[in-house]
Amino acid sequence: MSGSAATQNGPTPRYRRVKEFIVKHIEGGDWRAGDQVPSESALVKQLKVSRMTVNRALRELTHEGLLVRVQGTGTFVAEKRPIFNLVELRNIAEEIAERGQRHAARVELLNAEKANQDIARDLGLNANAAVYHSVLVHMADGIPLQVEDRFVNPVTAPGYLDADFTAITPNEFLMQTAPATEVEHIVEAAMPDARIRKLLKRNAN
Amino acid sequence: MSGSAATQNGPTPRYRRVKEFIVKHIEGGDWRAGDQVPSESALVKQLKVSRMTVNRALRELTHEGLLVRVQGTGTFVAEKRPIFNLVELRNIAEEIAERGQRHAARVELLNAEKANQDIARDLGLNANAAVYHSVLVHMADGIPLQVEDRFVNPVTAPGYLDADFTAITPNEFLMQTAPATEVEHIVEAAMPDARIRKLLKRNAN
DNA sequence: CGACTGGACTTGTATATACAATTGAACTTA
DNA sequence: TAAGTTCAATTGTATATACAAGTCCAGTCG
Numbered sequence A, B: 001m002s003g004s005a006a007t008q009n010g011p012t013p014r015y016r017r018v019k020e021f022i023v024k025h026i027e028g029g030d031w032r033a034g035d036q037v038p039s040e041s042a043l044v045k046q047l048k049v050s051r052m053t054v055n056r057a058l059r060e061l062t063h064e065g066l067l068v069r070v071q072g073t074g075t076f077v078a079e080k081r082p083i084f085n086l087v088e089l090r091n092i093a094e095e096i097a098e099r100g101q102r103h104a105a106r107v108e109l110l111n112a113e114k115a116n117q118d119i120a121r122d123l124g125l126n127a128n129a130a131v132y133h134s135v136l137v138h139m140a141d142g143i144p145l146q147v148e149d150r151f152v153n154p155v156t157a158p159g160y161l162d163a164d165f166t167a168i169t170p171n172e173f174l175m176q177t178a179p180a181t182e183v184e185h186i187v188e189a190a191m192p193d194a195r196i197r198k199l200l201k202r203n204a205n
Numbered sequence C: 001c002g003a004c005t006g007g008a009c010t011t012g013t014a015t016a017t018a019c020a021a022t023t024g025a026a027c028t029t030a
Numbered sequence D: 001t002a003a004g005t006t007c008a009a010t011t012g013t014a015t016a017t018a019c020a021a022g023t024c025c026a027g028t029c030g
Helices: A014-027 A040-047 A051-063 A092-098 A117-123 A158-162 A170-177 A194-202 B014-027 B040-047 B051-063 B092-098 B117-123 B158-162 B170-177 B194-202
Strands: A067-070 A074-077 A103-114 A130-140 A143-152 B067-070 B074-077 B103-114 B130-140 B143-152
Touching (some): A014 A040, A067 A130, A103 A158, A130 A158, B014 B040, B014 B051, B040 B051, B067 B103
Antiparallel strands (some): A103 A130, A130 A143
8 A cells, every 4th residue: 555556547646645654654653653743734734635635545544544543632652562461251143142132233323432441451551542442232132231332443343343243243254254363352141330320221121 | 245234334335236146147147157247327327326346347357267268359257167277287397497598478469259160169268268378488597488378267267467577477476376276378489470470579678 | 719701723624616627428521 | 561640448656525433632510
């Protein structure tokens, strides 16, 4: 994504040049992992292109795992190092299927956030690094059973936010996406928390 | 990418609903591999969204490997089946490095095309299926050595057109991208062809 | 002091519009 | 017939504009 034109013809499209501009600054060490990169409007002024063009460039780089974006906050350079920390946990869908019940999941939350200190430490990231956060409610025959609160290192699973967790569990998704390198995460299967009780109740209708 | 909303909040974005619309028709069997899907303008009329929204949906689905687009012609459902046909071929970059020379490559062509009958047969695709086509000139210490003319099955390497083949050889790229399933291709290392002579000469300055 | 409230800034989505580039078919012409 | 030309259809890119949604901070008010 850095070198010369990709299609031999005319000039490189502007959104590609924006991408190359970003990549160059990252690979050159100007912008390091966790750093905030210039906002869309700043890049518009600097590179003299429209915001939509900048937006496309940043969106694609995010999809490719080089950047992480948080709405309302900014765009950040993703943490680079691959992580090899495998935490095995039981597959809730499988467990429910074994009991002869029908498994379903409801996505309560799925977005990018800034990690708090604990999460960042657990994932081996810088403080304030952006992470993907999902909250699912797993159900057996329509009865809410378990809340899964999960934080994922964006680098190892760029497509996480686009996944359809009603059709595939995060576990399966991560296994498919990052077969070799694995991702750390945190799961609460708890009960007492008021917030969790509310989530479970919301599905009991 | 099919089911309910991905981010728990508001209504699903329109470009996502367009994607779901397409995916549903493909998975439902209405549109089969190789079929042409409705044009952007047709989808605009049918789904009552702007062309830019349709364009984004189709572009993303193409990047995900479900569709293949050819400018001036149309959008087609990608061939689904994974192919397990491994053709081992020597790594030109490695070979040059072994001789103590510096390897470089020049991208002469990199785009999507309709396969002719021979290519389609070799790749196990329907006639007129879209394929990715690249032409590289490999050089040792600046001296053009070999022309590599390669056709790749788009399904197994969705990101092929975005790759930077000045930095990584197609071989390495395909090994990284499709580690298990492998892709067939065709390589000419020939000489006599007038077109190839021209390519080699162009780099001799 | 604590809580709330605006407002500025940022990203996310959507539209209308425009032009470029490519393809393929129909047509024309030598 | 064969070659060249025109033309419509399609995708590719780019812009200006607008509003929604989320975050953060400073200021205000109780």
